[in-house]
Amino acid sequence: MDGQVALLAVAEKGSLEAAGKYLGIGKSGVRKRVSGVERELGAPAFRSVGKKMEPTEACTLYLPSARESVRQAMLGVDRVRAFLRVQSHNLRIGYSTYLNTKLLDIVRRIQPADSIAVTRESLLTHEAVTGVLHGELHVGFGILPIYEPDLHSYVLMEDSLVACLPVGHRLAAKSSIQPEELENESVVSVGRRSLPGRHDEIVTHFESLGLSLNFVADAGSIREALWLVTQGDGISLMTRFSASSYRYDVVVRPLSDRLLTVKSGMFTRRDHNQKLIRDFVNLAWAETAALRTHPH
Secondary structure (H helix, E strand, O other): OHHHHHHHHHHHHOOHHHHHHHHOOOHHHHHHHHHHHHHHHOOOOEEEEOOEEEEOHHHHHHHHHHHHHHHHHHHHHHHHHHHHHHHOOEEEEEEEOOOOHHHHHHHHHOOOOOOOEEEEEEEOHHHHHHHHHOOOOOEEEEEEOOOOOOEEEEEEEEEEEEEEEEOOOOOOOOOOEOHHHHOOOEEEEEOOOOOHHHHHHHHHHHHHOOOOOEEEEEEOOHHHHHHHHHOOOOEEEEEHHHHOOOOOOEEEEEEOOOOOEEEEEEEEEOOOOOHHHHHHHHHHHHHOHHHHOOOO
16 A cells, blocks of 8 residues: 555656655655555556656556555545544534524534534535545535535525625616626636535526626635625625625625525535434434425
8 A cells, every 4th residue: 555655646746756755755765665566567667757757558557546546445544433433422523614594503503312422613615525525524514515426415405695796886776686687797706616516506507597607706715705796806696694794895685596596414424324423414304304494
């Protein structure tokens, strides 16, 4: 496994020295580990091209298997770590700070049993996703959808989107905004990189209406998006609850098309099927039932 990790590092970084810095070991240590893999392969793994080391044909054939081998080993370690935490009756929960208040209140108070210790951590959705994937968290709550095949997600509630406009914007005088009125507007995206699923749902919905949005900026957080709105960079689409977190020079108007929503929910690793986790998921689903029977 050390040899495979070293091989992947050299292939990515382009040299023994760079791979050594990345792995925190010396250049000679990287060479030794790669040599071990080469003995197994019966062929050299790299050739020197100027100052760079490039994979040979044999190495190129081997790299996909090495990547999958390392990935599976890491998943196995994460699975065991999560299992041991559950065995100690310590359930670790991560939740997004941008959840609707109604859902947030349930996440913060839900308690499966007196004998179970629940540790809760306030995070951004992509941080909770990483925590669950790595086995540091058992259950995450955040904005959906999530593009991770190793995770299983459950939609707990949906919020209608609103348009956040700068004061004085031509659409600010309207009581609601038609989708077609946004086509030529500059739009500030929220979490396009960290939450690509949410962004793609918005784009796909407008495309289904024959409309194309003009994204001019990508904000990393709700507060950044709202600040860009106040600076006149564009409008932003988010939930009314999210918009209420910033109270300066922002006009909020509902969209007439109520079919476009933001989904919030929970997610777990597909291979984490311990009873304690299943029981918590079932309890959370039951506790949030009212959120799915009424539109928000």
